[in-house]
Amino acid sequence: MNIQKIYETMEYGPAPESRTVADEWLQLRKHQFDLFIAGTWQTPKIRKYLESINPANKEFLAKIAVADKSDVNKAVSAARKALPGWLAIGSHGRARYLYAIARQLQKHARLFAVLETLDNGKPIRESRDIDIPLAIRHFYHHAGWAHLLETEFPDHQPIGVVGQIIPWNFPLLMLAWKIAPALAAGNTIVLKPAELTSLTALAFAELCENIQLPPGVLNIVTGGGKTGEWIAKHPDIQKIAFTGSTEVGRILRQVTAGTGKKLSLELGGKSPFLVFEGADLDGAVEGIVDAIWFNQGQVCCAGSRLLLQESIAEKMIAKIKKRMKKLRIGNPLDKCIDMGAIVAPTQLRKIKLLLQTGKKEGCVPWQPSVACPKEGYFFSPTLFTDVSPSSTIAQEEIFGPVLVSMTFRTPAEAIALANNTRYGLAASIWSENINLALDVAPKIKAGSIWINCTNLFDAASGFGGYRESGFGREGGKEGMWEYLKPKWEAEFANKEPYRSASKAKKQNKNSALLLPIDRTAKMYIGGKQSRPDSGYTTPVHSLSGKILGAVGKGSRKDIRNAVEAAHAASSWATTSAHARAQILYYIAENFEIRSNEFAAKISQMTGISSKAAQQEVDLSIQRIYTYAAFADKYEGSVHHTPFRNVTLAMPEPIGVLGVICPSASPLLGFLSTVLPPIAIGNCVVAVPSEFFPLAATDFYQILDTSDLPGGVLNIVTGNQDTLVEVLANHDDVDGIWYFGSKAGSKMVEYASAENMKRTWVNYGKHRDWFNKLHGEGEAFLRHATQIKNIWIPYGE
Amino acid sequence: MNSKEIQGSKCRERNGGTPLELEWINAFHVNRSAIERRVATLGTRRSVKKQWQAAWLLRAISCMDLTTLAGDDTPGNVLRLCAKGKQPVRQDILAEMEGLNLPVSVAAICVYHNLVKTAVDCLQGTAIPVAAVSTGFPAGQISFEHKLEQIRASVEAGASEIDIVISRSHVLLANWRKLYEEVLAYREACGPVHLKTILATGELATLTNVAKASLVCMMAGADFIKTSTGKESVNAILPVGLVMVRAIRDYYEKTGFHVGFKPAGGIGRAKQALEWFILMKEELGSEWLDASLFRFGASGLLGDIERQLEHHVTGRYSALYRHPMG
DSSP, X not given: OOHHHHHHHOOOOOOBOOOHHHHHHHHHTTTEEOEEETTEEEOOTTOOEEEEXXXXXXXXXXXXXXXXXXXXXXXXXXXXXXXXHHHHTHHHHXXXXXXXXXXXXXXXXXXXXXXXXXXXXOOHHHIIIIIHHHHHHHHHHHHHHHHHHHHHSTTEEEOSXXXXXXXXXXXXXXXXXXXXXXXXXXXXXXXXXXXXOOHHHHHHHHHHHHTTOOTTSEEEOOOOHHHHHHHHHOTTOOEEEEESOHHHHHHHHHHHTTTTOEEEEEOOOOEEEEEOTTSOHHHHHHHHHHHHSGGGGOOTTOEEEEEEEHHHHHXXXXXXXXXXXXXXXXXXXXXXXXXXXXXXXXXXXXXXXXXXXXXXXXXXXXXXXXXXXXXXXXXXXXXXXXXXXXXXXXXXXXXXXXXXXXXXXXXXXXXXXXXXXXXXXXEEEEOSOHHHHHHHGGGSOOSEEEESOOSOOOTTSOBOOSGGGEEOOBSHHHHHGGGEEEGGGGGOBSSOTTHHHHHHHHHHHTTOOOOOSSOEEOEEETTEEEOOTTOOEEEEEOTTSOEEEEEEOOOHHHHHHHHHHHHHTGGGGGSOHHHHHHHHHHHHHHHHHTHHHHHHHXXXXXXXXXXXXXXXXXXXXXXXXXXXXXXXXXXXEEEOOSSSEEEEEEEEEOSEEEEEOOSSSTTHHHHHHHHHHHHTTOEXXXXXXXXXXXXXXXXXXXXXXXXXXXXXXXXXXXXXXXXXXXXXXXXXXXXXXXXXXXXXXXXXXXXXXXXXXXXXXXXXXXXXXXXXXXXXXXXXXXXXXXXXXXXXXXXX | OOOOOOTTOOOOOOOOOOOOOHHHHHHOOOOHHHHHHHHHHHHHHOOOOHHHHHHHHHHHHHTEEEEOOOTTOOHXXXXXXXXXXXXXXXXXXXXXXXXXXXXXXXXXXXXXGGGHHHHHHHTTXXXXXXXXXOSSTTTTOSOHHHXXXXXXXXXXXXXXXXXXXXXXXXXXXXXXXXXXXHHHHHHHHHTTSEEEEEOOGGGSOSHHHHHXXXXXXXXXXXXXXXXXXXXXXXXXXXXXXXXXXXXXXXXXHHHOOOOEEEOXXXXXXXXXXXXXXXXXXXXXXXGGSSTTTBOEEESSHHHHHHHHHHHHHHSSOOOGGGSOOO
């Protein structure tokens, strides 16, 4: 086009980023890549390779090895072998490697950006200015955690060999999110990149070779879903970290259930984007561009559900459409485009299918008439109006550049709509009214809340979901915990003290269902004593076989009622921490008056000496004090993210928690496991020790006199393994703590996959509740909360 | 309603103004962080290279108010400036540009009142208008009567564009009605002559104030809103520009009137000129990339653009001394 013509039209021209260096890099490697195992490049056993394709023009980029079971085995054993050496290098030594990785990435930033764009189809602007710089930042930040490991995480150690499976939407960035904290904590790694986008992971492996990262510390095995499955199932892998679809996340939860593998899942989303009247509307429009047209909408936390206040809805829709006309779609390497290609034809089909579904259900799509290349996998930016929450496209994650819009009348309705989803990854809130924004932020169930901004990420801030968007955090101190375990875990016993003895005694007497000679303890639901729905009771025996009393035989219905009661008490979460602490202290106060009676009962039930029973009671009082003390001291933090903002990391209660209490130490175990969740604002449905339940049931009288609101702690007695199954299969239970058998642990984890409950189980390993290290502390509070990061930019 | 064909324009209706609408002004919200994020990526989302860059830079020249506003201005340097404005780029450079068929000149020459006549005389026979800064430029701390007299005098002397400064105190004291009435009076004093209102945004404290002042000036009938005098400590910067441009868009959407925009001060590099163009194109559309709706207030910018244009035709990086000075 000549200058005169351009002068007249003032159009943009092509501005392609050069791909020469990336092409040379591929050519030098003959467009073929093997597996990176034990620091060397190894041919896959079955000699199978898959093809990596540039989605923008369907060109062949490279052949990528497919790792089969034996290759994965090799990688895992290399990682195992490397573990002691990697530990021996020490935290400062590991910090040096992480720092070297950051520096190297920085030096080769453009190669990584171009490779990423070729392989994935994302605009070069994004890979150059967002993906790669964030990845570099992640390694710098975690070089710091590596160095500070011992002082910041005392009494903790790496988990061991971790398996990591990452998605195709941010190939290098997700690799960084996985590898940096794992290495910083001293673990060794087997990582599988997404089969569609392995190139930058392979370039990264070369980089690690160049800095002489010890062989086996990082192994990269490429391949498809099968490769991932072998990683997930490998017995020598102690942790799985996964980012991807909720569907696959659920399978991973199921296959790892009961194995003791630690698991963190970062899954799908349908994140709301709320615009209130009184927002900077033009600013919000740009936010929407960054929310849903960033990376072609293939972002797990994409703001894909637009919620507009009715008074500004029409105006906003007009503004959005106008803005959409300015979007440029084209060659991802062009520095002058906004949207590149969809990663693969499968994904494109999925998007098209959901577009059709939306249309069929009466929702109205709108696309700007902007030029869209024909040769690759492209999809126009799309806005749906006339959408309601019952539309499929308002519930399903589309994972494409498709925005669905709905309206709301009031802040309360906005919150209700925002939370009307199984997901809970992120939310964006737009309002110039700080009172409104800060009121709404804590009420939305999501791990990241962006006020007047969207899709901001940083290594210092933990990212992760609520609900079916997964669990665990990546980034910041909260993310480091995912790759560490307490050293004292090794001390946990395989056998629970004096449980089997009592079982034997009980069986002797099981034949005759005698009338209770003491009294029948009831369930405690919603602050009221209630009879078991089943109408049955179970006797409780002393060690000598004497019947001490009876408790209700809890059933599904009792659990159902208890969960309802727990939800009804949810305002406990917003009760001031000071008030919660006061109530806990009051419980201790009222409990102490009756401590002798409790000690006698414990001694009778369990057969431990009265001295030991007295010790359990004394420790119980101390434990109540511990959590009364923590109630207003377990705090969040303000992360130092590199923007002008405050990033508030707030620990929020998980919600309704099922707690299956330990069998031994019937009082101390009960209090040690129900108090931490309560102290921090959860409501609990507790199933106390099956054999010695009277300690818990006697306790509800103390709760009654101590102002604990009804429903905050509900007690259902009965068979623990039967009742926990009901809890684990209850979709309105948000988390389960289980301190029982190995088999029960497996069941809990497996069944919890359905609604992605946060689970904390003991895999049949038993704590000594008399030991402070085992029995109390911040670990309990961490498991009772999840971190929400609220980003609040400021400046007038 | 006054209607006047402005140089280079397609006979658009002149901004007729509206009554002062405080409700409208107060409903316009600006989030500074969102503004800054947007401008931070404007230049990274768009890239203008090769012949596109050359063409855009030529367009930038056509939108330039070539300016001298110094205490030591004399007829001598103003005449030199006018001569440069008539022929801003070396002819041999333009000749190398294939297919180019343009009379390349600047949009206006901008001077103090005392030099208006000198400039007008020098530009006789060209289409280049003379703009006069007025109303006690740059601080505006003279009596209201003197301000009006100054406008009238410059119009009398042949200025076809008047760049006034608003009373910053009206903004800082939220005296929107006074600001409205002030600008209304200036517009009346200008008559058919083109009115640019300088907000001196560097002295308005907040972006919200910039937005409100922009809207009030447009309601009072400003043909252009302009960022700065070039004398404040912070002059034309993109965040402020984005706020003003969005106010222009809002005003256009509500009234149908096109109001022009002039960033001034601190724009000395060709790359900056491209960024401002990208801002205009993305937020308002290509229609606003025209001297009738967009001006750069600049003195040093032309030199850098000339160097870039020479680089475009020769492939060699150029030196400033190779280009005739203004």
